[in-house]
Amino acid sequence: MELKGKEVLQATKEQIWSLLMDPVTLAKITPGISRLELVEEDVYDAIAEIKIGPVKGTFGGKLRLKDKDQPNSFSLIVDQKSKIGNVNAKVDIALDTASAYESTISFDGKANMSGVLASKGARVMSGVASSLTKQFFAALRNEIASTEFEDKRSNIETDPNIKESSNKSTMTHDIELIINGETHSITVESRSVLANVIREQLRLTGTHIGCDTSSCGACTVLIDGKAIKSCTMLAVQAEGLAITTVEGLSENGMMHPIQEGFKEEHGLQCGFCTPGMMMTSIDLLHRNSNPNESEIREALEGNFCRCTGYHNIVRAVQYAAEKM
């Protein structure tokens, strides 16, 4: 199993280094650790209790730090045994400067499992690893926030070539987005909203952004069949869900009935609100296959159109209702 990732932390490399090398802190932030004892330089005795899917076990063994290059990198060697199986891992950890008071920490390594752990736990192991990693970095962030560091020099002071970062939240995540039936493996910022990722990273520009208050509905997409304003959902929240954008409405060159309806009834003029309007309409028609005019108007009240006065949009939805 591969372990790989990158996080941005609001501290200098020296500060992060000092935390990671302190056994008390390390025990505190590592999930499941109940005991961590320095037995010789860079070698710890560790006991951890971990529940993984259907199996639970108490692990005991050694943690070793190798190839230390303060404050830039080290390797972590894990050698843990338990009744439910063993874990052996080697992870290379590197610290890099992002800006004056920000650093990135990246990790890259491999873990091998044996025993019950391998047979029963393997299918959930990658999920466990990412969950443990998240817990670890969350705890590390807390630790950074609550620590009064002795070394207050900024990265710039230790390396004057570094620029100040404006970026307040550059934590990234590797996620899989399923859009129009196709799976995209991408890296997104924590703060990225789905609409931006769809438009800018996946270049599906049929989904539009018309406001910054989730009031206009131009960004509406279908998520698991429900109309959702994609400007108000983080991309990471959409991981694994079935997303449909306007580009996914036609099948084999055949227009969806709602597309036909908008064309036949002149339900669009400038076309900017249209993708969102159609998505909201489809959601309505799934819930109510034969809506009357006031039900249509009520269902569409979260989507602005400035061109049509909504008159023909109502007819377009009625047309689609007949065909669906």
Next chain:
Amino acid sequence: MGNYIGKSVKRVEDKRFLTGKGQYTDDIVLHQQTYASIVRSPYAHANIESIDTSAAEKAVGVVAVFTGKDFADSGIAGVPCGWQVNFKNGDIMKEPPHPLLVADKVKHLGDAVAIVIAESKEIARDAAELVDVSYDVLDSVVDPKKAAQPGAPLVHEDCPNNICFDWELGNPKSDVNAAIEASHHVTTLEFVNQRVIPNAMEPRAAIGDYQAAGDKYTLYTSSQNPHLIRLLLCAFVLNLPEHKVRVVSPDVGGGFGSKIFHYTEEALVIWCSKQIGRPVKWTSDRSEAFITDAHGRDHVTKADMGFDADGKITALRVETYANLGAYLSTFAPAVPTYLHGTLLQGLYTTPVINVDVTAVFTHTTAVDAYRGAGRPEATYLLERMIDLAALEMEMDPAELRFKNFIPAFDGVEQEGYMTQVALQYDSGDYDPVLKKALDMVGYDDFRAKQSALDNGKLIGIGFSTYIEACGIAPSAVVGALGARAGLFESAQVRVQPTGKVSVYTGSHSHGQGHETTFAQVVADRMGIPLDDVEIVHGDSESVAFGMGTYGSRSLAVGGSAIVKSIDKVLEKGAKIAAHLLEANADDLDYAGGKWTVKGTDKSIAFGDVSLTAYVPHNYPEGLEPGLDFSSFYDPANFTYPFGAHIAIVEIDKSTGKVELQRFIAVDDVGNVINPMIVDGQIHGGLAQGIGQALFEGAIYDDNGQLINGSYMDYCMPRADDLPSFEIDRTVTPCPHNPLGVKGAGEAGTIGSTPAVVNAVIDALWSGGHKVKDVKMPMTPERVWSAMQSDQA
């Protein structure tokens, strides 16, 4: 006529929009593109004490930061105004500079002080927050009448009392005063036509791309008139060689006037691109759009209308303070003057009219043309006055209108109607539109129902019979009135060797469906299938020239230019056909896509002629090869659509909430090419006009803060706020353009607002609340208050 004109052909442009393949400016990503974020003033009026950009410049991913100081020695003064109006005394209007970035003093909320360019839009935004601007905040003024008083805070120091110009039109004021005094009844109304915000759904965006190798500039911009932007950019702002500048307006998500104007950001991205050697994209977010897109309306008016004992109008006197905002936008001076004062004749035979306008700067976003531009303000005034007069004189509002309508004239047998306010109407027949609307509404039944009502509700009916001036405009006329541009249109009809036709039009479609309507005209006139016609617009590299789309001018002016080019194509085609048929060109008929020798069955198809034009082996001597013609069409006059709108509202007495129950519109826009598209234009126009009456209105506080600058706060009509519309039309062709068309883009907005307000006033009077006015937007609170304050 042929197969297409007059038919509701489905739109050819729809497919790309329905499948997500439209291409709006923000959808474009260029190689090496950077992203701009603009640092804007949070104050309406303040001196800039210092700007510290060092933190932003140091940030990771920031490419460059520019401020007003970077323009100090550049000779770049800012964006110009395209229309000059003179003071009554002949002095030229005050025309203060509108800089691309402000260096010394900000003059409205959102004034631009710096631009940050970065590798991503997130980095640009984050870094914009690192730009540290220190302001010394000054007093501001937002109301045009207050701004014109001595002692008001000045927007521009060299502009006394904030007055940009004063202006007058019509009969001598003394004549009008005398006529008013001699009147049997005078209706007087002081009112505000409030500021509204256009809110096209696509926020403005611009990409500047300078390519040093060829010294070429390309601007992608969400504009209604790319060639006009190029002209202003090159000749007045950045002093660039026009032949090295390409401006593209790709798909544009609505305009409604707000995308006519040359905005500072367009010049900024081009200038910045040259500085950094990479493309620069700026996309407005909605909050930015609220404070930087030009706003509409904002008139404070007092009007007096005199009547004789029979109800005939004897005189009209109008005094208006027009708010221009902090800077002069491209066409701002024309809106309260030549697009407003000139329409005050309306449909009526009013013998004397005087209109007096004071145009004023305030510490607010610039005001310019918004759907209707001046004509809605004129119509609102006239139609409110007429309905109020009817209530005051206890006359029927429909009867009062019939009594005062100008008699029918077709502009051919009878001359056009000369107004007291400088215009000559082209053709008109006003009784039928109101009669038709009255039939549709069931007027007699309504009055019976109104008086019998006893359910905690009031119902009211409101009328509006409007005229507007479209097809803007004869260049010589508007030139004499201060326009700094001609307002013709160009079109090129290029017949390809295989007989397919590419048409390059200077009109720009941003929802109007030109790719369909224009193709219908071309296909019919040329007798070829619609699929054989392609309409190209929006790119200065492919379209020779264009004045763009606004003032409901595309078909009347742009369409006429296309017809001129088609005529030239067919004239030359006839010469080639005559040669091939061994006949005289005068002996040929052209119909159904072929030339036929009269009285025979000898004919030759259009495709054979076009192929011969490009393979001229057997060819008329002395005739040039090719079949490709350009034309410029300068209209002879404005066109004058008109119509009658009727609103029926219900007021809940306990809450004051107004429900628009029915809206009837009968419009006469001349000949109609595509009824479906014209109806769509009317629907959309109605929604915007009704929006102003019931929902919309920009609210500035005394510090010049726009306190409803988001969709959470600015109330735009939603689907469940509006009824289905009941619309119909009459047809009075325009006598002076080849298609007989008048224009349909603004009619709905111009006519509808006063109909709704009149309906509310009528309902209030029916309940004994004899109020003259309820301020727009007529919120439940305002209507409820009107019912409390006057229990008469």
